[in-house]
Amino acid sequence: xxxxxxxxxxxxxxxxxxxxxxxxxxMLFALSxxxxxxxxxxxxxxxxxxxxxxxxxxxxxxCASYAHYSGECNVPPTPNxxxxxxxxxxxxxxxxxxxxxxGWSANTSYGLFTLDSAGSINNxxxxxxxxxxxxxxxxxxxxxxxxGTQSFLGVPIRTFSCSAAITVSGQPPVExxxxxxxxxxxxxxxxxxxxxxxxxxxxxxxxxxxxxSGACLNQPAPTAILRVVPGLLQAGQTTQVQWSAANVNxxxxxxxxxxxxxxxxxxxxTQTSTGIFTQTVYTLSCTGIDGTPVSQTATVNILPIFEEI
Amino acid sequence: xxxxxxxxxxxxxxxxxxxxxxxxxxxxxxxLGTIGARASLTLLPSAExxxxxxxxxxxxxxxxxxxxxxxxxxxxxxxxxxxxxxYVHHELSRIAFLRGDFETAMDHINTQIGLxxxxxxxxxxxxxxxxxxxGEYEASLEDYEYFLSFEPNNWAALNDYAWVLxxxxxxxxxxxxxxxxLSLFPDNPWLLNTNATGLYDLGYYGPARAQMAKxxxxxxxxxxxxxxxxxxxxxxKVAAEGVRTFQEAVIRNMHTFRLAESKDGVQ
Numbered sequence: 001x002x003x004x005x006x007x008x009x010x011x012x013x014x015x016x017x018x019x020x021x022x023x024x025x026x027m028l029f030a031l032s033x034x035x036x037x038x039x040x041x042x043x044x045x046x047x048x049x050x051x052x053x054x055x056x057x058x059x060x061x062x063c064a065s066y067a068h069y070s071g072e073c074n075v076p077p078t079p080n081x082x083x084x085x086x087x088x089x090x091x092x093x094x095x096x097x098x099x100x101x102x103g104w105s106a107n108t109s110y111g112l113f114t115l116d117s118a119g120s121i122n123n124x125x126x127x128x129x130x131x132x133x134x135x136x137x138x139x140x141x142x143x144x145x146x147x148g149t150q151s152f153l154g155v156p157i158r159t160f161s162c163s164a165a166i167t168v169s170g171q172p173p174v175e176x177x178x179x180x181x182x183x184x185x186x187x188x189x190x191x192x193x194x195x196x197x198x199x200x201x202x203x204x205x206x207x208x209x210x211x212x213s214g215a216c217l218n219q220p221a222p223t224a225i226l227r228v229v230p231g232l233l234q235a236g237q238t239t240q241v242q243w244s245a246a247n248v249n250x251x252x253x254x255x256x257x258x259x260x261x262x263x264x265x266x267x268x269x270t271q272t273s274t275g276i277f278t279q280t281v282y283t284l285s286c287t288g289i290d291g292t293p294v295s296q297t298a299t300v301n302i303l304p305i306f307e308e309i
Numbered sequence: 310x311x312x313x314x315x316x317x318x319x320x321x322x323x324x325x326x327x328x329x330x331x332x333x334x335x336x337x338x339x340x341l342g343t344i345g346a347r348a349s350l351t352l353l354p355s356a357e358x359x360x361x362x363x364x365x366x367x368x369x370x371x372x373x374x375x376x377x378x379x380x381x382x383x384x385x386x387x388x389x390x391x392x393x394x395x396y397v398h399h400e401l402s403r404i405a406f407l408r409g410d411f412e413t414a415m416d417h418i419n420t421q422i423g424l425x426x427x428x429x430x431x432x433x434x435x436x437x438x439x440x441x442x443x444g445e446y447e448a449s450l451e452d453y454e455y456f457l458s459f460e461p462n463n464w465a466a467l468n469d470y471a472w473v474l475x476x477x478x479x480x481x482x483x484x485x486x487x488x489x490x491l492s493l494f495p496d497n498p499w500l501l502n503t504n505a506t507g508l509y510d511l512g513y514y515g516p517a518r519a520q521m522a523k524x525x526x527x528x529x530x531x532x533x534x535x536x537x538x539x540x541x542x543x544x545x546k547v548a549a550e551g552v553r554t555f556q557e558a559v560i561r562n563m564h565t566f567r568l569a570e571s572k573d574g575v576q
Contacts, residue, residue: 040547047554054510064465066541067403
C-alpha cells in the first residue's frame with residue numbers, strides 16, 4: 001500500500017505541486033473578492049415608516065414573523081443564548097441576603113483549533129476567564145450576561161453571548177406532581193416569567209396596579225370633575241374654578257378658559273378666575289395613566305342688566 | 310530521501326491550506342460553508358436538512374452565517390423536495406416580503422395558511438404585515454385581529470394592529486390597542502410612538518407631545534440586538550441604520566407635535 005502510494009507521489013513533479021499551490025491561492029483570493037462583505041441586505045422594512053391621518057410617522061415592527069416563533073414578543077427583547085457559551089446560576093432563586101453560585105464557560109473549539117477567547121460579565125463583574133465560578137448575592141432580581149469575542153491568530157472569528165436570570169424574593173410556583181408549564185406568574189406585585197423546566201425565572205416588571213393570574217392588572221380609566229362656583233354672576237365678577245381628575249398623569253392636565261385663564265400641571269385644584277364679562281367656558285383636559293384622554297367643561301354665564309326705561 | 314521530501318512537501322501544502330482557510334474573513338468561510346452544504350444536499354437530498362440550512366442563514370442571531378440569498382436557495386430546494394414541509398412557504402414569504410416582492414410574498418403565505426392554518430398562527434400575522442404594506446388595511450385588520458386572538462399580549466402585533474387602525478381612520482381604537490400593550494410594556498418605544506400618534510390624530514396635542522417625549526427617551530436606548538428581535542430576518546449589518554431610522558422618525562414626530570401644540574395654543 002505504502003509502496004503504491006509512494007510510487008504515485010513520485011510521479012508528481014515538484015513543479016506541478018508548486019503550480020497547484022499557486023492555483024489554489026488564486027482561487028481562494030478570487031473567492032474572497034467575489035464573496036465580499038458588501039453593505040448588507042437592505043430590506044423593505046429598513047427605512048419604512050407610514051404617515052398617519054395627520055402626517056405623523058408610524059413605525060410598524062415584525063417581531064412575531066420569526067419561524068417557530070415561541071413568544072419572543074410577549075416579553076421585552078433580551079439577549080439570546082449562544083451555542084458558543086453557557087452560564088448558569090445555582091440556585092437561580094434566592095431570598096434577599098442569600099447568595100448563589102454563578103458559573104460560566106465558553107466553547108473555544110473551532111474545527112481542529114482552539115480560539116483565543118476574551119469575555120466579560122455585566123453587573124460589575126467585568127473581564128473573566130474562559131470558564132469559572134463566582135459567588136454572588138444580588139439584592140434585586142438580575143440578569144447576568146456573559147459575552148465576548150473569540151479570535152484566531154488575532155483575527156476575530158465570532159462573538160458569543162448568553163444570559164441567566166436570578167430572582168430575589170420570588171419563587172416559581174411548582175405545579176402539582178412537579179410538572180411545570182412555561183408562562184407568567186405573580187409574586188406580590190411583581191410579574192415574572194418562568195421557563196418550562198422551572199429552572200429559570202425572569203423578572204419582567206413591577207405592576208403599578210397589582211398583579212393577578214400572571215398578568216399586570218390594567219390601569220383604570222381616567223375620570224374628571226370640573227365646577228365653577230358660582231356659575232352665574234354679574235359682569236366683572238370672578239368665580240371659583242374647581243377641578244379634580246383621577247388616574248391621570250398630572251403633568252398632562254390643564255384647565256383653560258375662553259377668557260384666557262390657564263392653569264397647568266395639576267390633577268386637582270381650586271383657582272379664582274379673572275374678571276368675567278361675557279359667557280366663559282372652562283375646559284379641563286388630562287391624559288390618563290392608561291393613555292386615554294379625559295376632558296370636562298363648565299360654563300359661567302353673565303346676569304343680564306335691566307335698565308328702566 | 311526524495312520520497313520523504315515529497316511527503317513533507319505535501320504535508321506542508323495541506324497545513325498551509327488549513328491555516329489559510331482559518332484565517333479567511335468570515336464571509337469567505339460562510340461562502341465555503343454554503344458550498345459544502347449545497348454539495349451535501351446534492352449527494353443526499355433532504356427537505357428537512359435543506360430547511361435547516363436555510364433557517365441558520367436567515368437568523369440575525371447568527372450573524373456569521375446570515376445570507377438571505379443562500380437562505381432562499383435552500384428554502385426553495387426544501388419546497389421542491391417537500392412542498393408540504395411546515396413553515397417552508399412561511400419563510401419564502403418572509404424573504405419575498407423583505408425583498409419588497411409583496412405579490413410573491415402573498416402567494417407563499419396563502420399557500421402556508423392553506424396548508425397549515427391555525428397550526429402556525431403567526432402566518433396570519435405575516436399576512437397582515439404584507440397586506441398593510443400593500444395598503445389593504447381592512448384585510449390586514451382581520452388578520453391582525455385573528456392573530457391577537459392567539460397572542461393578545463404580543464407587543465408587535467398590538468403595535469402593527471394600531472398602525473393599520475390609524476391608516477383605516479380609527480385613531481381611537483389605535484390608542485386603546487396600544488394602551489393595552491403599554492400596560493404590559495410601558496417603555497416599549499414602538500408602542501409609545503404609535504400611541505402618541507393616535508393621540509395626535511385625535512387632536513390631543515398636549516398629551517401626544519408628552520407621550521412622544523417619553524418615546525424619545527425610550528428609543529434612545531434601543532440596541533441593535535433589540536432592533537433585530539423586532540425585525541427578524543433582517544441583515545445584522547444594517548441594524549445600526551435601522552435603529553437610526555426609528556430614532557429619526559421619533560425626533561421628527563416630536564417636532565411635528567410641538568408645532569401643532571403651539572399653534573393650537575395660539576388659536
